[in-house]
Amino acid sequence: xxxxxxxxxxxxxxxxxxxxxxxxxxxxxxxxxxxxxxxxxxxxxxxxxxxxxxxxxxxxxxxxxxxxxxxxxxxxxxxxxxxxxxxxxxxxxxxxxxxxxxxxxxxxxxxxxxxxxxxxxxxxxxxxxxxxxxxxxxxxxxxxxxxxxxxxxxxxxxxxxxxxxxxxxxxxxxxxxxxxxxxxxxxxxxxxxxxxxxxxxxxxxxxxxxxxxxxxxxxxxxxxxxxxxxxxxxxxxxxxxxxxxxxxxxxxxxxxxxxxxxxxxxxxxxxxxxxxxxxxxxxxxxxxxxxxxxxxxxxxxxxxxxxxxxxxxxxxxxxxxxxxxxx
Ligand code: SF4
Numbered sequence: 001x002x003x004x005x006x007x008x009x010x011x012x013x014x015x016x017x018x019x020x021x022x023x024x025x026x027x028x029x030x031x032x033x034x035x036x037x038x039x040x041x042x043x044x045x046x047x048x049x050x051x052x053x054x055x056x057x058x059x060x061x062x063x064x065x066x067x068x069x070x071x072x073x074x075x076x077x078x079x080x081x082x083x084x085x086x087x088x089x090x091x092x093x094x095x096x097x098x099x100x101x102x103x104x105x106x107x108x109x110x111x112x113x114x115x116x117x118x119x120x121x122x123x124x125x126x127x128x129x130x131x132x133x134x135x136x137x138x139x140x141x142x143x144x145x146x147x148x149x150x151x152x153x154x155x156x157x158x159x160x161x162x163x164x165x166x167x168x169x170x171x172x173x174x175x176x177x178x179x180x181x182x183x184x185x186x187x188x189x190x191x192x193x194x195x196x197x198x199x200x201x202x203x204x205x206x207x208x209x210x211x212x213x214x215x216x217x218x219x220x221x222x223x224x225x226x227x228x229x230x231x232x233x234x235x236x237x238x239x240x241x242x243x244x245x246x247x248x249x250x251x252x253x254x255x256x257x258x259x260x261x262x263x264x265x266x267x268x269x270x271x272x273x274x275x276x277x278x279x280x281x282x283x284x285x286x287x288x289x290x291x292x293x294x295x296x297x298x299x300x301x302x303x304x305x306x307x308x309x310x311x312x313x314x315x316x317x318x319x320x321x322x323x324x325x326x327x
Pocket of ligand 1: 116118119120121127128129130131136137138139140155156157158199
């Protein structure tokens with residue numbers, strides 16, 4: 001590990017100002033991913049800005065919008081009464097992630113900023129375009145069982161590792177970001193990026209910006225929502241495939257549907273075409289299967305992850321059936 005400067009800040013503005021011109025400076029809160037990255041030499045910030053004392057831990061309903069501060073812990077959000085009652089999809093997704101100890105430390109902002117768990121990214125002796133652009137992608141011809149089937153590029157086939165973010169993508173969340181000029185807001189589905197030719201960039205946060213909070217509009221999906229996570233063991237494992245499904249039903253007719261997948265792409269993968277197909281139709285196994293076939297259009301596997309081409313549509317059908325049966 002190299003030496004680094006460590007400072008603490010108590011306001012968002014001071015935190016953003018502290019970034020200054022130092023391109024390697026990083027915020028640290030729970031540190032549940034960043035410390036691992038530093039210990040393994042994947043990243044070596046010259047300045048760490050501790051933001052734990054910045055007052056961004058709020059979880060509150062303001063009118064029709066739930067505000068969740070960037071420093072609210074994953075555990076606090078998952079167990080919050082309003083989240084459990086009005087956004088059970090988010091609560092389920094958070095509790096499916098990591099372990100109880102990690103959820104007590106990890107923050108919402110940090111969860112959004114966590115890096116892929118591709119093994120080549122963490123092994124500094126191996127080629128990886130994300131860690132070191134231009135060195136190649138070890139996973140394409142190597143160990144790629146966990147890797148993406150949607151939105152891949154020649155440069156990178158890694159997946160985004162979060163569960164929380166899959167639910168937030170399905171719930172039409174917005175991200176509020178602060179920079180030296182003020183605040184800006186972007187749709188959650190536009191926060192993370194596909195790898196393209198620049199896989200080193202996971203998201204659209206600029207170097208001088210900080211996540212302030214996430215906002216989620218109230219919705220009509222609470223009664224019929226389900227987060228399905230398929231993984232190698234029952235806890236403390238990343239998703240092979242996950243599906244966040246929310247339905248608004250009238251009798252058996254689908255009035256509104258939201259679907260997003262994890263473990264399949266470099267960003268939370270929203271299934272907008274499948275949503276459009278299902279809207280207005282009956283919530284039947286046949287329609288769920290047709291929707292899953294629509295969702296798989298354009299998918300591509302890389303050998304060890306061929307099984308995801310079957311697991312993904314089956315998971316979509318199962319998540320929709322589970323969401324439907326919640327009523
Ligand atoms: Fe690196 Fe992406 Fe290839 Fe993994 S999949 S080795 S993160 S470039």
